[in-house]
Amino acid sequence: MNTLTRRVLVILLWAAGSNFAQQPQETEVRNLMEDFLRAFNNLDWPAFRKCWVDNPVIFHPALAYNPTGKRIDDLPSFEASWHLVFGAIRDGAQKRGVEQPPFQNLQPKDLRIDFPAPTVAVVTFHLGPSSNNSLGRRMFVLAKTADGWKITHLHASNLSLEPQ
Numbered sequence: 001m002n003t004l005t006r007r008v009l010v011i012l013l014w015a016a017g018s019n020f021a022q023q024p025q026e027t028e029v030r031n032l033m034e035d036f037l038r039a040f041n042n043l044d045w046p047a048f049r050k051c052w053v054d055n056p057v058i059f060h061p062a063l064a065y066n067p068t069g070k071r072i073d074d075l076p077s078f079e080a081s082w083h084l085v086f087g088a089i090r091d092g093a094q095k096r097g098v099e100q101p102p103f104q105n106l107q108p109k110d111l112r113i114d115f116p117a118p119t120v121a122v123v124t125f126h127l128g129p130s131s132n133n134s135l136g137r138r139m140f141v142l143a144k145t146a147d148g149w150k151i152t153h154l155h156a157s158n159l160s161l162e163p164q
Contacts, residue, residue, distance in 0.1 A: 029113050029121045029142060032149045037108070042101035043086050049079075053143060053150045061136070061156040064088070108138075119144040134158045 032051060039047035057073045058081070060066035065081045065088075072078050093103035108125035115121055120143060127136030141153035 025115060025118075025121070025144075026113055028149050029123065032142065032151070033108075033111075033123055033140070036151065037106055041104050041106055043090055043103050044101070045083075045086065048082070051151050052078075053145065053152045056152055056154070058154045059156060060085075061158045121149065129161055130158075133161045135161055 035047065036051040038044075039051060055073070055075055056078055057071060058078060059071055060081055063069055065084045066072060072081055089103050093099075106127060108127065111123065111125040113121055113123050120141065123138075123140040123142060125138055127138065129135050135158065137157050137159060139155045140151050142149050143152045
């Protein structure tokens, strides 16, 4: 076997091994995101909170839930902002006659999972377009902890699809 063939074989075996090792992690990350979305759609606070690290960081897309527009990086503000979100969703659902879960139906589009490191995952997806013709953009950073994968950071933004 010549040197070039040997190198190609080593690279192929390494790539196959890396991909194989990543598959269980990707399944675990997908499971966490499914748990997160189910809990959020159902407004199940204990299950929702269980998806996050102890002290997560978030950027909310709406000033109604984050009046300063700045990063939320302390636990009391994190919980207060999400309780406002849960209340608004529940109120909107009740106006539509929805009295039990699910109170909303978030359906991620173009979901992508990247692993910049073995214990870090970045998940991105789109939501919408919404009734006000905006596209929701979501980016989650997940960390593998002793308790499994947890969300450590969420950056949420909405993009108007109306021509400017």
